[in-house]
Amino acid sequence: MPSAEMKNRAELMDFDKALELFEPVLGFEVHVELNTKTKMFCGCANEFGSGANTNTCPTCLGLPGGLPQVNKKAIESSIRLGLALGCEIAEHSRFARKNYFYPDTAKNFQTSQYDDPICHDGSVTIELESGRLVTVEIERAHMEDDAGKLTHMGGATGRIQGADYSLVDYNRGGVPLVEIVTQMIEGAEHDAPEIGRTYVAAIREIAKALGVSNARMEEGNVRCDANVSLRPRGSNVLGTRTETKNVNSLRSVERAVRYEIQRQAAVLAGGGTITQETRHWHEDTGITSAGRPKSDADDYRYFPEPDLLPMAPSRDWVEELRLTLPEPPAARRKRLQAAWGFANLEFQDVVNSDLLDAVEATVAAGASAQAARKWWTGEIARLANAAGVAADSLVTPIQLAALIELVSDGTLTDRLARQVLEGVIAGEGTPAEVVASRGLAVVSDDGALIAAIDAALLGQPDVLAKIRGGKQQAAGAVIGAVMKAMRGQADAARVRELVLERAQAIE
Amino acid sequence: MSEITAEQVAHLAYLARIDLSPLEITDLTHDLGQIVDSIAKVSEVATADTPATSHPMPLTNVFREDVVVPSLTVEQALSGAPDRAGDKFRVPAILDEE
Numbered sequence: 001m002p003s004a005e006m007k008n009r010a011e012l013m014d015f016d017k018a019l020e021l022f023e024p025v026l027g028f029e030v031h032v033e034l035n036t037k038t039k040m041f042c043g044c045a046n047e048f049g050s051g052a053n054t055n056t057c058p059t060c061l062g063l064p065g066g067l068p069q070v071n072k073k074a075i076e077s078s079i080r081l082g083l084a085l086g087c088e089i090a091e092h093s094r095f096a097r098k099n100y101f102y103p104d105t106a107k108n109f110q111t112s113q114y115d116d117p118i119c120h121d122g123s124v125t126i127e128l129e130s131g132r133l134v135t136v137e138i139e140r141a142h143m144e145d146d147a148g149k150l151t152h153m154g155g156a157t158g159r160i161q162g163a164d165y166s167l168v169d170y171n172r173g174g175v176p177l178v179e180i181v182t183q184m185i186e187g188a189e190h191d192a193p194e195i196g197r198t199y200v201a202a203i204r205e206i207a208k209a210l211g212v213s214n215a216r217m218e219e220g221n222v223r224c225d226a227n228v229s230l231r232p233r234g235s236n237v238l239g240t241r242t243e244t245k246n247v248n249s250l251r252s253v254e255r256a257v258r259y260e261i262q263r264q265a266a267v268l269a270g271g272g273t274i275t276q277e278t279r280h281w282h283e284d285t286g287i288t289s290a291g292r293p294k295s296d297a298d299d300y301r302y303f304p305e306p307d308l309l310p311m312a313p314s315r316d317w318v319e320e321l322r323l324t325l326p327e328p329p330a331a332r333r334k335r336l337q338a339a340w341g342f343a344n345l346e347f348q349d350v351v352n353s354d355l356l357d358a359v360e361a362t363v364a365a366g367a368s369a370q371a372a373r374k375w376w377t378g379e380i381a382r383l384a385n386a387a388g389v390a391a392d393s394l395v396t397p398i399q400l401a402a403l404i405e406l407v408s409d410g411t412l413t414d415r416l417a418r419q420v421l422e423g424v425i426a427g428e429g430t431p432a433e434v435v436a437s438r439g440l441a442v443v444s445d446d447g448a449l450i451a452a453i454d455a456a457l458l459g460q461p462d463v464l465a466k467i468r469g470g471k472q473q474a475a476g477a478v479i480g481a482v483m484k485a486m487r488g489q490a491d492a493a494r495v496r497e498l499v500l501e502r503a504q505a506i507e
Numbered sequence: 508m509s510e511i512t513a514e515q516v517a518h519l520a521y522l523a524r525i526d527l528s529p530l531e532i533t534d535l536t537h538d539l540g541q542i543v544d545s546i547a548k549v550s551e552v553a554t555a556d557t558p559a560t561s562h563p564m565p566l567t568n569v570f571r572e573d574v575v576v577p578s579l580t581v582e583q584a585l586s587g588a589p590d591r592a593g594d595k596f597r598v599p600a601i602l603d604e605e
Contacts, residue, residue: 037574038573038574042576043571043575051581052581053585053594053595054578056578056579057578058579061579061584063587069569070569070570070571071573072571072573074573094561101524106596154600164600165592165597165598165599166600166601167593167595169594169595299518304562306561309564309568310561310562310567311567312568
């Protein structure tokens with residue numbers, strides 16, 4: 001382990017002990033990257049994965065003469081997101097410059113919002129695994145543009161510490177973001193880590209349902225900064241908070257909150273003080289490390305952006321947008337679980353695997369809900385994991401519904417269906433086409449089965465004698481041989497029936 | 508006279524990454540003080556119900572449709588860069604955020 005990390009590894013207090021002594025107070029800032037076609041203030045493509053610096057122009061590079069123009073779709077998405085979070089939409093809103101020098105922006109400021117955010121005063125109610133409902137108050141949701149991507153080069157660790165130089169790709173610079181800021185969350189208690197994870201999951205789910213973001217955390221579409229402070233039991237004075245950045249998966253949100261509670265509790269119990277600072281979450285080691293202290297660097301000298309005119313979303317427009325809101329994800333989940341009759345664990349499995357849409361579409365295509373669930377969360381998820389891709393990118397709900405139909409009408413056994421699935425994924429056509437081209441249908445012709453069974457029985461006279469003597473369980477050996485001979489394309493139950501019948505009949 | 512101090516001017520110069528000589532700091536402290544005093548005069552006539560003006564033109568909601576327009580080529584984008592590596596801008600390592 002590099003020595004810098006040894007230094008960073010802090011002493012931790014047991015979580016339960018920490019909660020005995022202190023009350024955690026939380027706050028979250030979640031950045032949602034909008035999936036508009038173009039950037040926030042220029043017509044450059046908003047695309048993930050393009051060649052470096054291919055989506056830039058004088059405006060997003062901050063070159064002289066560049067003039068920003070507000071993307072109407074981004075405003076629309078921000079308002080819809082705000083409405084879905086129960087926010088008020090401001091009658092007057094404007095952009096502000098947040099001034100700082102760092103090469104992730106070539107403008108030397110981030111175009112953000114300061115005293116007039118577009119959305120304010122909302123709330124989201126989340127349900128924890130225990131059934132506890134927690135209402136998280138939203139202070140504001142404002143618009144801003146994203147920064148470019150830095151890659152630190154050289155040095156031993158590949159991190160900024162010890163790097164020789166950095167490379168910058170400004171494709172992401174200027175991509176529209178909505179930053180959602182919560183009020184302080186008190187009373188979280190032992191649920192604090194789970195509240196963090198569930199809240200971020202809820203924001204992600206809402207953004208996805210609205211279609212305003214691709215909402216993929218692994219691609220950085222949803223990013224979370226977690227604020228944590230502790231105050232001694234019985235005190236009503238807030239403790240000093242830290243802001244942990246770079247928390248970019250749901251699991252990390254939970255781990256980072258837990259880690260900060262345990263770390264801060266150890267510092268405070270040891271007579272130390274918490275420094276108000278930015279900390280970085282390290283996914284690999286599961287720790288946070290100190291970043292820069294909050295000081296000069298946060299003296300951003302905000303002022304109204306002179307190149308952009310204020311916005312005044314008309315009430316008619318806001319109401320028009322309100323009508324486009326989808327069913328709230330939490331309500332939709334309740335409705336679907338009831339309609340499908342899934343047990344809680346079954347339903348959670350679908351939700352956690354992000355397969356709600358897939359199962360719903362498969363059911364709509366005619367499959368039973370249980371069969372759809374089993375395939376998506378079982379075989380398809382397994383294949384997707386192995387391939388490192390999303391399950392719903394492998395097959396379409398219509399293909400799966402057709403496959404399930406072939407199983408339920410007896411054309412395929414589960415085992416054959418798995419082979420057909422592989423063929424469908426390999427692009428060999430619809431399930432029916434794969435059955436035909438690979439010749440995979442169940443052999444339902446008793447004549448062919450009987451021939452194979454007779455051969456197997458005569459090949460194992462001792463087994464035949466046992467079956468005739470009443471030992472039906474001895475039939476297993478023969479069934480195995482027959483299934484092998486039929487290359488699995490037989491219904492095992494029917495084979496068993498016929499084996500018992502033939503054992504008595506053959507000479 | 509305003510409350511602008513030489514320390515504030517030096518701090519502001521640091522934030523803006525402007526290198527000022529002691530003489531310039533003295534001059535600017537005086538100049539900025541005058542500006543702040545002048546603005547304070549305006550505040551005297553503005554009543555509490557006068558909203559602060561950030562934009563002098565009575566225009567709002569000037570939007571652009573979400574339509575892609577061609578970007579610069581990589582060569583154009585990098586043409587003003589002091590240094591580059593491949594298709595990326597190359598900058599000195601700055602010890603700050605990871």
